[in-house]
Amino acid sequence: MSIVETRTVKPADADQRLDRWFKQHFPALSFGHLQKLLRTGQIRVDGKRAKADYRLSAGDQIRIPPMGDMALPMKKAAPPPIRDADARLLQDAVLFRDEHVIVINKPPGLAVQGGTSIGKHLDGMLDALRFGASERPRLVHRLDKDTSGVLVLARSRLAAAALAKSFKDRTTKKTYWALVIGVPSPNEGEITSFMEKDGEEDERVRPGDKGQKAITEYKVIEAAGNAMSWLALRPVTGRTHQLRVHCAQLGTPIVSDGKYGGEDAFRDGVSAKLHLHARHIAIPHPVRGMIDVTAPLPPHMRETWSLFEFDPNMKQDVFDDD
Known part of the structure; x- marks a missing residue:
């Protein structure tokens, strides 16, 4: 682009930071160059100077x-x-869908995002x-990857921001x-601890006296x-592997969780897949309103529930405020 241009912010881009708007529309523009253009007043919003963290409004x-080659997408x-x-x-895994949100029942074994040695993943x-x-x-x-159950997806940037805020707040x-080995006492x-990475590439974490x-x-x-025993678990915080670590801390590792329970987490006659389900x-x-979704158990957990004659149709929430 070799001339000065004026663009109108669309409703879908409202409440977005100005620097992130530029990153979306001009990905080749470095943050340092953007700051220079803002500092010298070459970029303006409604005729006024603006900072990188300015929140845009529709209109x-x-x-x-003029941007030159920086206007070309990467x-x-x-x-x-x-x-x-x-x-x-x-x-087929969709449990809820409207124009703003999709909720799926993620199958066990499907990674949510890519990484080392992960070829197929949901994000892709x-x-x-x-x-x-x-x-x-x-x-x-x-x-x-090995946990099944409810996973929320946003169908727009604005929906993503609202949903992310709900998790944060x-x-x-x-x-x-x-399903865990033994019965906790x-x-x-409620179990509280601090968790920190132990330096391994597989995201393993450990309880300690520092961290999150x-x-x-x-x-x-x-x-x-x-x-x-069959446990209901409610994570108040959302740390990596939190539920798996906390069950192991209770002395009752999740069945088939070799990462945190070792060989003692496996039992003959019970599936070797992780027994943890959102x-x-x-x-x-x-x-508007609330989204309230329940995910059926995956096949390997249904088989185990049948083995122990547990009722998978019971009320899903057992905590006092539900």
């Missing part, structure tokens, strides 16, 4: 000076095509969940179901003698 007029590698079977798997297949929308859905939070209520309570504070509420729903979520809708 704002942004003055854009080339990105084309994502691999989505297999029809994978697309159907994700579409989100185009399968467009359902005709102009934007691909956006991840709002994560689940471990802890107005979102999440309940997980887990007492049968219900992690809080989990737990309650025994039913026990199979003293051998195993069962229920209640989260404020970005526009």
Whole structure:
């Protein structure tokens, strides 16, 4: 672009920082150069100087000076095509959908995002969940690769911001179901610890006297003698592997969680897949009311529940404020 241009902020870009708007529309523009253009008044909003953290409103007029090659979008590698079977798997996993939000029942074994040695992941297949929308859905939070259950996706930037705020402000209520080795004592309570990475590439964390504070509420729903028990878990905070670490701290590691329970977490006759499931979520809708979704158990946990004659249709929330 070799001339001065004025662009009008669209409603979908409202409440976005000015520097992030430029990153979206001019990805080749460095932050340092952007700061210089702002400092010298070459970029203006509604005719006035603005700072990088200025929050845009729909209808704002942004003055854009000549950008040259920086106006050209950066080339990105084309994502691999989505297999029809994978697309159907994700579409069949949808539990809730409207024009703002999608909630899916994530299968166990599917990574949410890419990383070392991770070829297939949800983030790379989100185009399968467009359902005709102009934007691909956006991840709002994560689940471990081996954890199944409710996962919330936003269908616009504004919805993503509202949902992320609900997680940050802890107005979102999440309940997980887990099968653990043994029975915790007492049968219900709250566990608090600090968690820090232990330096391994697999994201393993450990409790310690520093790091991020992690809080989990737990309650025994039913026990199979003293051998195993079915827990409801509510994470008050959302740290990496928090529930897995806290169950191990209680002396009752989650069944088949070799990372935190070692060989003692496995039992003959019970699936070797992790028995941790994001069962229920209640989260404020970005526009109206609440989203309240329950995810059915994955096949390997249904088999285990049947083995111990646990009732998977019982009320999903067992905490006092539900």
